[in-house]
Amino acid sequence: MEATSTILLNNVINVMTFTESLGRLYALWLREFKVFIRERSRLIASTFTPVLWLFVIGSGFGSTHPSTGVVDYQKFIFPGIVCMSVIFSSVFFGSYIIWDRKFDFLKSVMVAPVSRDIVFIGKTLGGMPNSLVQAAILLVIGLTIGINMDFISLVQTVIIVLLLSFSLTSVGLTIGSYIESLEGFQLIISFVVFPLFFLSGALFPLKSLPLWLLLLSAIDPATYAVDSLRAAILGISSYSFSIDVVVLLVFTIILAIFGSYSFRRMRAV
């Protein structure tokens, strides 16, 4: 009898701390969201480059690049370009943790009774709206090059964009948590972002890669995002959609664990 009531009590406490954590998570996310809404220039800057790639590389190389098979080259790279926009903006989002630290905002969060895991997840979720809106803009632009999507593929696209965004925002924040200066961060992410992008098969079919590059591309989470997005939008892929999503999910979890760990050991002052 007593044992049951203790268990019950513990559960009540757990539920309470759980809803408290959700509240804190929501508050931290909301702050990122408001900043995102008020800083629209961020969005324009980060959508511009992918659009440029879509039209310059897409139509420029399209005429000289026959090996993609069933669809024309511009359509072929369209899912890759969507992923590109998510890769760049998500990893770059890591720099905002450096800003938070510079302006002491982070200190005010860390002095509150909030676990570092919550701080990490809240910040990571804060990167989602940007990625989603960017993808939406690109999908609208996609209409002009003949990319038409039904409801199912739209839902699939949203899932993939969210997963990719979460995993790469984790990467960006992990790096940001170790680095003090913005300049240092810029330098380091350029070593991260370009390999992630080029190895993902965004611009060419993976089967044209030599084996050692193929192996590297297998440990690039963006590979699975590009592949599954191609499955969703164009109906062509190297692996199946569900395998891609499962692998991406595993990457997301692993990268989130890394991120939480680095936030826990991050110095508060």
Add this chain to the structure above:
Amino acid sequence: MIAIRDLVKKYSNLTAVDGLNLDIYESEVFGLLGSNGAGKTTTIHMLATLLKPTSGTAIVNGYDIVTQSAKVRSSVGIVFQAPSSDDMLTGYENLKLHSWLYNVPRQIRAKRIAEVLDLVGLTQRKDDQVKKYSGGMRRRLEIARGLIHKPKVIFLDEPTLGLDPSSRESMWEYIKRLVKEEKITIILTTHYMEEADLLCDRIGIIDKGKIIVLDTPSRLKEMIGGDVIKVRLSHEKQPNIELLKKFSFVHKVEQSNEDGLIHLSVEDANRNLPIILKYIDTEWVEYTSPTLNDVFLKSTGRNIKEEPEGGFMEKFARYDQK
């Protein structure tokens, strides 16, 4: 309320806080007074669990800062030396965010935010983005934020740093209101003597990471000696001068060789000067009270700088580099 025991913080080869022992009582305003680099911020950061002590510990609100840091954090508020609100958000949104972080119950959240906004006089400007606030308003918002969860203790790290004299005075008014209305224990650091004198019940002077003197402002000043009254007599030969020496509040009466005036060392000149003036005819009077600066000078052998070198912006720049 707070019991600090052998607290030490070392940065590689520099000892920022050097074996601090200190007790702070409930509902008092305690001032940590020290010049730049004395270790004030480091001490406060350790008490708020942002920094791990190298050794030693402290009990804050009954919780150990090393082993029970989460509990300490829920029960203290802190206002940092540099403003830390998000300046893209409005004042209200910043407070809302922190009310969530501190898990202020939903039913009282709005009321509490309104209360603290009113306390620091920001109700009118609550919906403006913080980037549109003046320096003084930002600092007041920080105080409101520090109070949002009704902490038992609040740390104010140099609350008037970089404010002009009039905003500084109004900040003092807000702090005094805080003392009256919130009944919490306040630990504030400062290097402004008058601020410590005006606001604090007790003052600890900290130098090179150690508390070197600790007492109430008035007793600290007594340590230096009483007030000094200087008078020029309207005519020579006043027999009552000798009589003055009989008063218990008069310690010393002598004719100065430097200025030719009579110097009287007395207790509490505010009260006793009128009495003295009844006994002697004077044509000119002046009196000076010892200041905390004299106390600081005497105990550290140095003057405290009234302004940090280069003033406010440079200090912030320096702080930024960490």
